[in-house]
Amino acid sequence: MAISRIFETLAGDVRAAFDRDPAARSALEVVLCYAGFHAVIVHRLAHWLWVRDWLLLARVISHVARIFTGVEIHPGATIGKRFFIDHGMGVV
Template sequence: MGLWEDAKNIRDKDPAARNVAEVIILYPGFHVLVTHKIAHFLYNHRCFFLARFVSQLARHLTGIEIHPGAKIGRKLFIDHGMGIVFGETTEIGDNCTIYHGVTLGGTGKDTGKRHPTLGDNVLIGAGAKVLGPVYIGDNVRVGAGSVVLKNLPANATAVGVPAEIVRVGNIKCCPADDLDQQDLPDIVNQRISELEARLSRLEAEKQGEFPPDKKE
């Protein structure tokens, strides 16, 4: 049931997928789930070389690198997939969606549990990086290109470098591919605008246009 469920999930979430057969034959996001199950089985039975061999073969075939030790829940949807990396101690919950270019990696400073843990129903946008043993709560959305270095609570939306929480909804469940990428605030642009406004005020005060103690 597991792989058939995964294939149907991809068909349901990808508007370009016409049927389950197409997903099974043509989709690298499905192929890598198949090979990871094999590699993870070998890893758990301490056949580390064979496990890495299978995972590296999958990497060359799909462009997706998943360490054999990573734990993946049900109904993971990897869309496109090229450039995705999951580290050894990564844990992914059920019904998650991950776009191309995503890294669930380490910081290089941690030992033991070094990689992220994702709850259920999480979406990670294209090119985002989640680094270190951080926990990403259920129903979290991470905008494209963001860099997450801290834990994120359930139902949050985070964007930016480093990522900041811009929205927290009281949502019990929502589609794992539900994120309006065009409706997310530009954190960097907001910070620049705030700095420009502050600089303008300081220059005006220096020129005597506003007394230092006057409040606007």
């Protein structure tokens, strides 16, 4: 996946936060303060590794994200565009 496409996908995830969370005030706030967004960023990296057979590294990265965000997303899970997790603590 090209870098430009990665940023386009993440920008869509930020826009989804604005569409679905009335408390979201700026893109910077979403990027810096939303644990659900952090979980999605890390999942997209872990999934990229997973589909390229870097299975152990993908699982480790996913596990670290769970520790920091409280959100567990299996690296093999496919997530579409404009994905947003609000109040994701404890989500599996």
